[in-house]
Amino acid sequence: xxxxxxxxxxxxxxxxxxxxxxxxxxxxxxxxxxxxxxxxxxxxxxxxxxxxxxxxxxxxxxxxxxxxxxxxxxxxxxxxxxxxxxxxxxxxxxxxxxxxxxxxxxxxxxxxxxxxxxxxxxxxxxxxxxxxxxxxxxxxxxxxxxxxxxxxxxxxxxxxxxxxxxxxxxxxxxxxxxxxxxxxxxxxxxxxxxxxxxxxxxxxxxxxxxxxxxxxxxxxxxxxxxxxxxxxxxxxxxxxxxxxxxxxxxxxxxxxxx
Amino acid sequence: xxxxxxxxxxxxxxxxxxxxxxxxxxxxxxxxxxxxxxxxxxxxxxxxxxxxxxxxxxxxxxxxxxxxxxxxxxxxxxxxxxxxxxxxxxxxxxxxxxxxxxxxxxxxxxxxxxxxxxxxxxxxxxxxxxxxxxxxxxxxxxxxxxxxxxxxxxxxxxxxxxxxxxxxxxxxxxxxxxxxxxxxxxxxxxxxxxxxxxxxxxxxxxxxxxxxxxxxxxxxxxxxxxxxxxxxxxxxxxxxxxxxxxxxxxxxxxxxxx
DNA sequence: CTGTTAAAGTGGCTCAAGCCAGTTTCTCTC
DNA sequence: GAGAGAAACTGGCTTGAGCCACTTTAACAG
Numbered sequence: 001x002x003x004x005x006x007x008x009x010x011x012x013x014x015x016x017x018x019x020x021x022x023x024x025x026x027x028x029x030x031x032x033x034x035x036x037x038x039x040x041x042x043x044x045x046x047x048x049x050x051x052x053x054x055x056x057x058x059x060x061x062x063x064x065x066x067x068x069x070x071x072x073x074x075x076x077x078x079x080x081x082x083x084x085x086x087x088x089x090x091x092x093x094x095x096x097x098x099x100x101x102x103x104x105x106x107x108x109x110x111x112x113x114x115x116x117x118x119x120x121x122x123x124x125x126x127x128x129x130x131x132x133x134x135x136x137x138x139x140x141x142x143x144x145x146x147x148x149x150x151x152x153x154x155x156x157x158x159x160x161x162x163x164x165x166x167x168x169x170x171x172x173x174x175x176x177x178x179x180x181x182x183x184x185x186x187x188x189x190x191x192x193x194x195x196x197x198x199x200x201x202x203x204x205x206x207x208x209x210x211x212x213x214x215x216x217x218x219x220x221x222x223x224x225x226x227x228x229x230x231x232x233x234x235x236x237x238x239x240x241x242x243x244x245x246x247x248x249x250x251x252x253x254x255x256x257x258x
Numbered sequence: 259x260x261x262x263x264x265x266x267x268x269x270x271x272x273x274x275x276x277x278x279x280x281x282x283x284x285x286x287x288x289x290x291x292x293x294x295x296x297x298x299x300x301x302x303x304x305x306x307x308x309x310x311x312x313x314x315x316x317x318x319x320x321x322x323x324x325x326x327x328x329x330x331x332x333x334x335x336x337x338x339x340x341x342x343x344x345x346x347x348x349x350x351x352x353x354x355x356x357x358x359x360x361x362x363x364x365x366x367x368x369x370x371x372x373x374x375x376x377x378x379x380x381x382x383x384x385x386x387x388x389x390x391x392x393x394x395x396x397x398x399x400x401x402x403x404x405x406x407x408x409x410x411x412x413x414x415x416x417x418x419x420x421x422x423x424x425x426x427x428x429x430x431x432x433x434x435x436x437x438x439x440x441x442x443x444x445x446x447x448x449x450x451x452x453x454x455x456x457x458x459x460x461x462x463x464x465x466x467x468x469x470x471x472x473x474x475x476x477x478x479x480x481x482x483x484x485x486x487x488x489x490x491x492x493x494x495x496x497x498x499x500x501x502x503x504x505x506x507x508x509x510x511x512x513x514x515x516x
Numbered sequence: 517c518t519g520t521t522a523a524a525g526t527g528g529c530t531c532a533a534g535c536c537a538g539t540t541t542c543t544c545t546c
Numbered sequence: 547g548a549g550a551g552a553a554a555c556t557g558g559c560t561t562g563a564g565c566c567a568c569t570t571t572a573a574c575a576g
Contacts, residue, residue: 011559021466037526048561053527061319061476063463070526070568083458089515198512200341203461203479203504205321208279218319221461221479221504246461246479254456255513257347269529295556306531311557328538328556 012047016055024064024075031077035065038073063219063247078247080108082150085252089194089229094181101148101156110150114158116175117145121164128161131228131239142167144183147213154214155248161239166190184229184238192237196230203246210243220247270305274313282322282333289335293323296331321477321505336505338366340408343510347452347487352439359406359414368408372416374433375403379422386419389486389497400425402441405471412472413506419497424448442487442496450495454488461504468501478505 023029036044041052056073059065067073087093088100096103105112124134124141132141141161148156160183162172170186171178179185184194202224206216214222223246229238281287294302299310314331317323325331345351346358354361363370382392382399390399399419406414418441420430428444429436437443442452460482464474472480481504487496 013559039526048563050562051560054559056527061463062466067527068569069528070570072526072569081460086511086513087516091515194515196512196514199510201459201481201509201511202339203481203508205319205477205479208320219463221463223459223461250461251459252457253344253459253511253513254454255344255511256454256516257349257452258345271529297556306533308532309530312529314557325557326539327558328540330539330556 012045012051013054013058016041016045016047016052017058020055020059021062021064024059029075031075033075034071035073035075061219066217081250082108082110082155082248083250083252084156084242084244086197086199086255089184089197099182105150108150112148112150114146114148117147119144119173119175121167121173124161128239131226132161132163132236134163138165140164142172144172150248153245153248155245157210157213157243159241162187163237166192166237187229187238192229192231192235194229194238195232196234198228198230198236200226201251206243206245214243214245216245217247220245222246223249223251225251270303270309271312271316274299274303274305274310275316278313278317279320279322282317287333289333291333292329293331293333319477324475339508340366340368340413340506341508341510342414342500342502343512344455344457345512347442347455357440363408366408370406370408372404372406375405377402377431377433379425379431382419386497389484390419390421390494392421396423398422400430402430408506411503411506413503415468415471415501417499420445421495424450424495445487445496450487450489450493452487452496453490454492456486456488456494458484459509464501464503472501472503474503475505478503480504481507481509483509 020029020035029035035041035056038049038052038056041047041055042049045052056065056067060067060073064076065073066076082101082104084104085100093100093103098106101114102112120143121140122143124132124139124143128134128141129139134141141164144160144162146156146158146160147154148158166187167173170190172183172186177183177186179189181188187194203221204224206214206220206222210216210222216222223242223244225242225244227240227242228236229240231237278287278293287293293299293314296307296310296314299305299313300307303310314323314325318325318331322334323331324334340359340362342362343358351358351361356364359372360370378401379398380401382390382397382401386392386399387397392399399422402418402420404414404416404418405412406416424445425431428448430441430444435441435444437447439446445452461479462482464472464478464480468474468480474480481500481502483500483502485498485500486494487498489495
């Protein structure tokens with residue numbers, strides 16, 4: 001009758017969850033629609049309220065549904081992803097004056113902006129030092145922390161590490177970079193032109209502080225991207241970590257085969 | 259006293275969860291260690307067992323901890339990621355005879371292998387047809403479905419779509435491809451050499467059937483990668499969807515700036 | 517008509533109890 | 547000593563009850 005555990009279907013909470021999931025997948029419950037209340041479900045299925053609640057928790061953990069305190073439980077609506085492409089560092093955007101992030105936001109009908117959270121000079125972690133190949137003699141870096149918004153939603157938390165030997169005396173300590181081509185414009189003037197990028201991509205559940213920073217609803221993972229800029233001499237000179245909420249943003253890579 | 263909701267700290271379940279989380283983060287509870295049982299926690303904190311249970315659920319949803327029926331709740335151990343690089347299609351691996359996936363597995367001390375789930379000729383979805391730019395006249399594709407394992411764990415579910423006009427008469431309907439360079443070796447003989455790839459990357463919680471396929475523990479997201487192969491004439495000729503469990507695998511992109 | 521207030525509805529969290537289903541350990545039997 | 551079985555643990559799930567915080571609605575007072 002059932003291919004897996006024969007009783008899984010018969011558990012009251014699973015049964016309620018399965019019924020609701022099916023209603024959502026068939027379109028009987030459209031995105032944004034309100035589910036029956038916990039008390040209603042309990043009544044309909046003849047279970048305790050806690051059991052109906054457990055069913056809703058299952059759907060919440062799957063990301064199908066989102067409860068709102070005092071209002072009800074609603075079918076989650078999926079919004080199109082803002083895709084950050086590897087061409088975001090390409091020179092072709094320099095004419096337009098718009099960053100790829102802002103372009104993508106505009107394409108989705110959203111307003112993009114970003115805020116500088118902090119700028120400081122500090123000792124890097126071992127991981128950062130390793131990626132930037134920092135000598136032990138002067139392992140100091142400039143760290144800039146930004147948050148990117150799409151409309152009101154914070155979607156990326158971005159931390160950039162630049163060796164202090166490169167950042168020193170460039171004005172990168174100021175929130176306003178003051179260069180038409182941004183940070184990478186300044187780094188170019190310092191003799192580092194990006195010729196390659198190396199990015200490692202992971203996905204995971206957010207840590208509690210990331211849930212706060214990014215105002216994350218339940219069951220939304222984050223993309224964790226470690227970006228490394230390589231210059232014309234094949235040396236890494238800039239490291240950035242992107243933590244991106246995965247229900248609103250994604251990545252796009254368009255590259256030649258070598 | 260508290261920067262966020264002033265009562266969050268005082269909720270018994272949060273308090274237990276916070277204490278346990280701290281014990282994990284400080285190393286007091288090492289990876290693999292067993293947490294106190296639900297009944298013990300309830301006793302220690304003077305709460306109902308359900309409340310201790312709720313605390314453990316919070317940690318489970320964060321991916322910090324994994325309950326095992328009848329045995330206990332254990333601090334999750336993180337294993338190093340098997341990173342699938344964009345160079346996996348590079349010619350440089352043809353000499354070795356080993357695929358990049360197997361190489362990466364070996365690097366982590368694991369044994370990689372894959373199984374063919376199904377091969378069929380069918381009508382593609384609108385999305386697949388759009389990516390492959392299939393004309394409406396003959397929108398038929400070959401679909402191959404594979405599962406990749408690292409040791410005993412299924413880590414990738416891979417679905418490949420090839421226009422039937424290209425796949426016809428190539429032996430790609432057989433599980434055994436019979437070409438030293440695999441599927442892409444055959445496609446090259448048919449006149450399609452990969453010169454670019456375009457991959458869009460998303461992360462999300464798994465659907466129930468993916469949880470089964472990939473034997474996913476709770477709170478593990480999946481990476482959802484849509485790969486498109488572009489040939490020497492700038493035409494797409496092969497589409498592959500990777501669904502990868504994100505706690506064991508990741509992605510790596512090393513590309514020039516154009 | 518307008519603004520305030522109360523009521524009714526919602527999810528959030530907890531309690532105390534019970535039964536079930538796995539796993540481990542110990543004990544008894546042969 | 548080896549094997550079978552019971553006991554004692556573990557988490558999984560449910561019950562039915564209660565109180566709280568938040569939101570919407572309806573009634574009321576001005």
